[in-house]
Amino acid sequence: MIDEKSRAAAHATLTAYLNTQKMRRTPERFAILDKALDMPDHFTIDSLWEALTADNYLVSRATVYSTLKLLCESCIVRRHNFEGRVSCYEKAITPTVNHQHLICTECGKVREVRDPELMRLLESRRYSTFHPGYFAIYAYGICNRCAKRRRKKLP
Ligand SMILES: [Zn+2]
Ligand SMILES: [Zn+2]
Structure with missing residues (x-):
């Protein structure tokens, strides 16, 4: 779990990034961001997608994937490719960094x-x-x- 200040900072970072990329600030992207911020230390695309589905937030895996890509590009989330395991992600914002x-x-x-x-x-x-x-x-x-x-x- 992260505090509200870090959450607000992550929202601001994503907003700024979407603006520079001239991409739309869809509620979907921010819902995925919020869920990613609530995930445990290391999570996969599938576990994030399952967590969203468990919340009755219906979104395609492809959307989760493309949003995670945006979160990586804007340095909110980091992707790890641990040898022999599926790619996993983790928050790159304080204090987990x-x-x-x-x-x-x-x-x-x-x-x-x-x-x-x-x-x-x-x-x-x-x-x-x-x-x-x-x-x-x-x-x-x-x-x-x-x-x-x-x-x-x-x-
Ligand atoms: Zn880690
Ligand atoms: Zn062991």
Whole structure:
């Protein structure tokens, strides 16, 4: 859940983006934005679509997809392609921003961790002729549970 101030900011960001793109500010787009803001940390197109349907908000999957694309382009939402899993999305607005992802290659579980020291280091980097917007760090490995299961399997 996000606070009302962040929600209002997200609405303003989408409004500004639609204006620059000369696209219509349809109620549908804002309903999808609101639902996306209420979703848990990582969600898929399908889970967002199902949540809208559960609210009796009837909208096509294609519309959810194209609206999510707009939300990504306007930096409200970020898309992740964790290896071996369907694309998932998460809010890119505060306070959920700036975390790293630890992905278990065995069970596919994604854990979020905060590493402010690493983030500060990355944000202090300067690259010639390029202005980084954000950094996405994925660490692939084995989670504790899978490691334990592996040890048990061994003779
Ligand atoms: Zn695992
Ligand atoms: Zn995340």
